[in-house]
Amino acid sequence: MSKYANPVSENEYRKITDDLSLFPVSFRINGKQYKGFPSLEFIITDRIFDVTGNKTVKIMVMEYDNDLKITLDTAFYPDYGVYEWTIWFENAGEENTGIISDVCAADMIFEGKDAYLKGILGDHDNQYRPYCHDLSEKAVGFRSDSGRPTHVDFPYFNLEHGNGGTMLAIGWAGTWKADFEYANGSTKFVAGSTNGLCTYLKPGEKIRTALIVIAPYTVRDEDYATNFWRSWFIHCSMPKADASGADIRPFSTVNIAYDTGIPNSDGSISERYYTWRPSLEKMLEEKVKIDFRWFDAGWYSDPEGNTVETDWWETVGSWELDKVKWPDKTFLESTEFAREHGMKTLMWFEPERVTNPEALARNYGYDVNWAIRRENIKAITNNIGDPKCLKWTTDRIIKVMNENGVDMYREDNNSNPAPLWQMLDLKEGADRAGITEIKVVMGHYRMWDDIILNCAKNGRCTFVDSCASGGGRNDLESLRRGVPILRSDSDRESTALRLSMTSSFNKWVPFCGAITKEKAKQLDARGISDKYVWRCSYLPILNVDTQFVQDPNQDFDILRFGINEWDTLKKYTLCDFYVHTPWHNKLDKKGFTAFSFYDPDTEKGILETFRMEECEDDKLTVKLTYAKEGGKYLLKDADTDTVAEASGADLAKGITLTLPEKRTAKLIYIERKTKWKA
Numbered sequence: 074m075s076k077y078a079n080p081v082s083e084n085e086y087r088k089i090t091d092d093l094s095l096f097p098v099s100f101r102i103n104g105k106q107y108k109g110f111p112s113l114e115f116i117i118t119d120r121i122f123d124v125t126g127n128k129t130v131k132i133m134v135m136e137y138d139n140d141l142k143i144t145l146d147t148a149f150y151p152d153y154g155v156y157e158w159t160i161w162f163e164n165a166g167e168e169n170t171g172i173i174s175d176v177c178a179a180d181m182i183f184e185g186k187d188a189y190l191k192g193i194l195g196d197h198d199n200q201y202r203p204y205c206h207d208l209s210e211k212a213v214g215f216r217s218d219s220g221r222p223t224h225v226d227f228p229y230f231n232l233e234h235g236n237g238g239t240m241l242a243i244g245w246a247g248t249w250k251a252d253f254e255y256a257n258g259s260t261k262f263v264a265g266s267t268n269g270l271c272t273y274l275k276p277g278e279k280i281r282t283a284l285i286v287i288a289p290y291t292v293r294d295e296d297y298a299t300n301f302w303r304s305w306f307i308h309c310s311m312p313k314a315d316a317s318g319a320d321i322r323p324f325s326t327v328n329i330a331y332d333t334g335i336p337n338s339d340g341s342i343s344e345r346y347y348t349w350r351p352s353l354e355k356m357l358e359e360k361v362k363i364d365f366r367w368f369d370a371g372w373y374s375d376p377e378g379n380t381v382e383t384d385w386w387e388t389v390g391s392w393e394l395d396k397v398k399w400p401d402k403t404f405l406e407s408t409e410f411a412r413e414h415g416m417k418t419l420m421w422f423e424p425e426r427v428t429n430p431e432a433l434a435r436n437y438g439y440d441v442n443w444a445i446r447r448e449n450i451k452a453i454t455n456n457i458g459d460p461k462c463l464k465w466t467t468d469r470i471i472k473v474m475n476e477n478g479v480d481m482y483r484e485d486n487n488s489n490p491a492p493l494w495q496m497l498d499l500k501e502g503a504d505r506a507g508i509t510e511i512k513v514v515m516g517h518y519r520m521w522d523d524i525i526l527n528c529a530k531n532g533r534c535t536f537v538d539s540c541a542s543g544g545g546r547n548d549l550e551s552l553r554r555g556v557p558i559l560r561s562d563s564d565r566e567s568t569a570l571r572l573s574m575t576s577s578f579n580k581w582v583p584f585c586g587a588i589t590k591e592k593a594k595q596l597d598a599r600g601i602s603d604k605y606v607w608r609c610s611y612l613p614i615l616n617v618d619t620q621f622v623q624d625p626n627q628d629f630d631i632l633r634f635g636i637n638e639w640d641t642l643k644k645y646t647l648c649d650f651y652v653h654t655p656w657h658n659k660l661d662k663k664g665f666t667a668f669s670f671y672d673p674d675t676e677k678g679i680l681e682t683f684r685m686e687e688c689e690d691d692k693l694t695v696k697l698t699y700a701k702e703g704g705k706y707l708l709k710d711a712d713t714d715t716v717a718e719a720s721g722a723d724l725a726k727g728i729t730l731t732l733p734e735k736r737t738a739k740l741i742y743i744e745r746k747t748k749w750k751a
Contacts, residue, residue, distance in 0.1 A: 076673075077301040079154030082289040086149050086156045090131055093117070096145065097181035098160055098282075099263075102137065103171035108180065110135055115143065127152055127309055140166025141274070153305045155288040161281045164274035172504050174271040178243070178282035179264040185235020188255045191295065193577045195227045196544030196561045200570065201577040203656050208255035216250040218268060220491030220510070221545030228548055229581045231298055234260055237291040240302045244284030244550030247514045248491055267514075269495075270507035280511045284550045286310075296698065299580045300649040307583055307647055312536035312554050316529040321536060321584065323643035325615040325636065326419065326558060328367040329353065331598045332620045341385060341596045343371025346403035350410070355621040357414055359629045361636060363617055365481065366411050367558075369421045372398065376432035386487065390427040390455075391437050392469040394477075408478040419481035419538060419558075420474065424466045424520065425513075426488050427455045439465065445493040445509075452488030456497070457520060458512030467520045471527050482524050483538035483558070486545065521554045547582055558614050560585040563659075565595040565618070568609040570659035572666040572683055575612065576652045583647055586614025589635060599624060607635035608681060608738040613646045615639050638711065638740070642679050645670040649678075653695040662686040665693040667730075669743070673699065676745035680708075683739075684732040692731050697743070700724035704745045711740035718746070 089095045093110040100107055107114075119134040133145045142165045147158035160178060164170045188208040193201045195217075206213045215226040222228060228243035228251065243249050245266035254261045266283035274280065290301045314321045330341075333348040356363065373395055375381050375388035380397035394404055408418045430446075430453065433439035443462035445454040457463045474482065494509040501508065521537055529535045539546050539555035543562030560578055564571055565588040578585065589610045592600035598620060610616075619632055653667040662685040671678030682693060700706060700721035708717045708728075719728065732739055 082154035099180040163279040191231040212254040214252040219489040240288035242286040267507040323613040324364040326365040376429035417480035457516040481534040486541035590618040648672040697724040
C-alpha cells in the first residue's frame with residue numbers, strides 16, 4: 074500500500090459506480106438534461122471487471138432508447154485512492170440518434186471550506202506561470218479553443234478544500250473547459266471536452282469524452298499534494314519503455330543537425346547523408362555517451378517529390394526520404410551505425426498538417442478531400458478523423474520507420490486545427506458541431522497506438538515524443554502514450570526561464586527535458602554551455618545541445634562533465650520534488666532558485682541551488698522539510714567533495730548555503746546516515 078493511499082476515496086468511488094444515478098457527469102439528449110445515469114432510462118446491459126496490475130477496471134455498458142449505447146469506462150488505483158473515467162456514446166441502431174449536447178465529463182461537488190485553486194498556465198505566452206485563486210472571492214474558469222490543449226491554459230488542477238484536497242486532470246488532445254465555483258462550504262467543478270459539442274450520431278458512429286482523473290489527498294500541504302500526484306503519475310499513468318513492460322528511465326538525446334553547418338531558412342538545420350558520420354565518430358572518439366540521436370525536420374521530399382534545401386515548414390506531407398539528402402540506404406546506414414555504438418534514433422513527423430494536397434495526390438496517393446482548408450488560413454489540417462486518411466498517414470509513417478530502423482516516433486504540430494475542425498462540422502450540415510474534432514482526436518490516439526504497437530513488435534520504443542510547437546500537447550491522455558522530450562520550444566533560451574519552468578512544470582509532468590545551452594535565439598547552433606547551464610538543465614531527459622566538429626572552440630571536458638554528472642543524479646529526478654524558493658518569471662534574475670529531488674525509500678537525494686545573474690545576496694537558507702527529525706544526514710558538496718553532517722531537525726529548520734559569485738550553482742548530494750537520537 075502506498076503512503077499516499079486514501080481509503081475514503083474508495084468508498085466514494087464504490088458509491089458512484091454501484092449507483093450510476095450518482096455518477097458525476099451531465100449531458101443532454103434531445104434537449105433533456107441528465108445528471109448521472111438514472112436506472113429507469115439507462116439500462117445496464119453488460120458489466121466487465123478486470124484487475125490489472127495497479128488498477129481495477131470497470132466497464133459498464135448502458136442502453137438508452139434502444140439505439141444509443143453508452144459505455145462508462147472507469148478505473149480505480151487502490152495504492153493511491155485515485156479514480157478516473159471516460160464516457161462513450163455509440164449509435165448501435167440503423168437511424169440517426171437524438172442530439173447529444175452540453176456534455177460535462179465531470180460535474181461534481183467537493184466538500185470543504187477554505188477552497189483554493191492552484192495550478193499553472195500553459196506554454197507559449199504564459200510559460201507555465203503558476204496561480205493561486207481564493208475561490209471564496211470569485212469563480213474561476215479556463216477554456217482552451219485552439220486544438221492544442223496545453224499552450225495557453227493547462228488542464229491539471231490542485232483544488233485545496235477542507236483538511237486536504239483533490240488533484241484533477243482532463244485528458245483530451247483537443248478543446249476543453251473547466252469551471253470552479255465555491256459557495257457555502259462546497260466547490261462545484263464542471264469540466265468538458267470538445268467545446269460546443271452538439272451533434273447526433275449516424276449509424277455506427279462512436280464518440281467519447283475526455284479522460285477525467287480524480288485524485289483526492291488527505292493532507293493539506295502543497296508539497297504532499299505535489300509528490301502524491303508525481304508518484305501516481307510515474308507509477309500508474311506513464312507509458313512503458315518497450316514490449317517487456319519495463320519502466321521508462323531517464324535518457325539523453327542529441328540533435329547532430331546542429332553540427333552540419335547547413336542552415337535552413339528559419340535558422341533550423343537538417344542533416345545530409347554525408348554530415349552524420351563525422352559527428353558520431355567524433356562523439357565516440359571523445360567518449361561522449363548519449364542514448365538517442367534526435368533526427369529532426371527537413372528530411373523529406375516536398376509534395377512534388379523534389380528535394381528541399383531550406384523550407385521544412387511549407388513542404389510537409391509526403392513522409393518519404395529526400396533522395397538527394399538521403400540516397401539509397403544512407404539513412405538506414407546511419408541508424409545502424411548509431412545502434413552498433415549504443416545509440417537509438419528518434420525521428421520527427423508532423424502528420425496533422427499537410428501542404429500542397431494536389432501534389433500529394435498526384436505523387437503519393439493522397440486524397441485531396443482529406444485536406445481541411447480555408448482561404449484565409451495558411452495551414453492545412455490533415456483529417457486523420459477519416460479512417461482512410463488515418464490509414465494512409467499511419468502506414469507511411471510506419472513504413473519509413475521500419476525501413477530505416479527508427480526506434481522512437483517524434484510528433485510535432487505547428488498550427489491550431491480547431492477552426493478548421495469547426496468549418497468541416499458546418500459542411501456536414503446542422504447539428505454536427507464537434508463531430509470532426511472528436512473523430513480527429515480519436516484518430517490521433519489510434520495512430521499513436523498503432524505506431525507504438527508496431528514498435529513493440531520490432532523491439533523499438535513503446536512511447537512517443539509528444540510535441541506541438543513545444544508544449545502544446547501535454548494533456549494526460551496523450552502522456553499515457555508519450556513524453557515531452559522538450560517541454561517548451563522557449564526552453565532553448567535562457568537559464569532563468571529554464572529554472573522557472575522546472576519550478577512549476579515538473580510538479581505536474583515529472584518526465585520531461587530541456588536543452589543544455591543558453592542561447593539568444595531558440596535555433597542558434599551555438600550558445601553558452603558551462604557548469605551553471607548544465608546544472609540548470611538536469612531533468613529526466615537531457616537534450617545535449619552541442620557541435621562535435623563545426624565549433625572549433627568546443628570544450629569536450631565540460632561536455633563530458635555535464636553528461637557524467639547528470640548520469641550520477643538522474644535517478645533522483647523521478648523522486649519526490651520540493652521547490653524551496655518562490656517562483657520567478659524569465660526576466661527575474663535577482664534571486665535564488667533552489668529545489669530538491671529526494672527518494673523517501675532510500676533516503677537519498679540532491680539539493681540544487683542557483684544564485685542567479687543579478688542576485689546581490691550571497692546566502693540562502695532552505696528548509697529541507699523531507700528530513701526526518703530522528704535522522705542524521707550526510708551532505709556532500711559535488712564541487713569540493715567535502716562532507717558535512719546535520720540532524721534532520723536542523724535541516725528541517727533550515728540550512729544556510731553560501732554562493733560567493735553571481736550566476737553560480739551548488740549541487741549537494743544528501744543521504745541519511747543512521748537513525749539516532751538528537
